[in-house]
Amino acid sequence: xxxxxxxxxxxxxxxxxxxxxxxxxxxxxxxxxxxxxxxxxxxxxxxxxxxxxxxxxxxxxxxxxxxxxxxxxxxxxxxxxxxxxxxxxxxxxxxxxxxxxxxxxxxxxxxxx
Amino acid sequence: xxxxxxxxxxxxxxxxxxxxxxxxxxxxxxxxxxxxxxxxxxxxxxxxxxxxxxxxxxxxxxxxxxxxxxxxxxxxxxxxxxxxxxxxxxxxxxxxxxxxxxxxxxxxxx
Numbered sequence: 009x010x011x012x013x014x015x016x017x018x019x020x021x022x023x024x025x026x027x028x029x030x031x032x033x034x035x036x037x038x039x040x041x042x043x044x045x046x047x048x049x050x051x052x053x054x055x056x057x058x059x060x061x062x063x064x065x066x067x068x069x070x071x072x073x074x075x076x077x078x079x080x081x082x083x084x085x086x087x088x089x090x091x092x093x094x095x096x097x098x099x100x101x102x103x104x105x106x107x108x109x110x111x112x113x114x115x116x117x118x119x120x121x
Numbered sequence: 122x123x124x125x126x127x128x129x130x131x132x133x134x135x136x137x138x139x140x141x142x143x144x145x146x147x148x149x150x151x152x153x154x155x156x157x158x159x160x161x162x163x164x165x166x167x168x169x170x171x172x173x174x175x176x177x178x179x180x181x182x183x184x185x186x187x188x189x190x191x192x193x194x195x196x197x198x199x200x201x202x203x204x205x206x207x208x209x210x211x212x213x214x215x216x217x218x219x220x221x222x223x224x225x226x227x228x229x230x231x
Contacts, residue, residue, distance in 0.1 A: 012163075039217060041218075041219075043221075048129070048223060049223060050125075050208065050221045050222055050223040050224050051164075051208070051210075051219075051221040052221075053218060053219075053220075056217065056218060058217055066218070098163065098164070109154055109166040109169060110154075110166075110219060111166075112163035112164050112165070113163060114162065114163045115161075115162075115163055
C-alpha cells in the first residue's frame, strides 16, 4: 500500500521560530510537492522537486525553503515562522508516468502564535 | 494565468445524483483529476480524464470537454459517507504540477 508520511499532524510554534516539516514516501517516486491549504483558496503549491537535490518554486514560495537530500524525503522549512503561515500543509508525491495521480500525506496543521 | 472554478458548497439528499462542475483556464493542459477530501484527512484520488468524454468508475463518473475547459464529477446513489470536499485539479503542460481548484464541499442529507 502506497504511503506518504508527514512527521506531525499538529504543530504549534512561536513567531520567529525555524520550523521543519518532514515528508517521507515509500513508493520510489521522483516528484514530491509541498502545498498549503486554506479555506476558500484550495491547495496552493509552495515548492516541488523532481529529483534529488532539485527544487522548483511553486506559486507561493516566499518565506519557505525546501531540502531534498534523499529521494524518499522532502522537507519544508519555514526560516522564521509568521502568523500568516498558520495553515494546513500537505505533502504529495507521484511518479513520472503519464496518467499517474499524486498521493498525499495526512497533512500537518501548523499554528504560529 | 491559471484559474480553476468550482462551486463552493452543494447539498444533496441520500440516494440522489449530484453533479459537481469545474471550469478551468490554464496555460497548459495535460489531464484533469478529481480528488475527494474528508474533513481533516488527506485528498484521495477519484478519477482522471485526459481525452474528451466520460470515464465511469462505479458510482462515480467524470466528464471532460477540453474545447470548453469544462469537467464535471457525477456521483450517483449518494451515501452519507460521500459528504466531503471534492477537488478538481489540472496537470500543467509539463506534466509535473497540479493546479487545484478551491474545492466543493458536498453535504449529503438523510
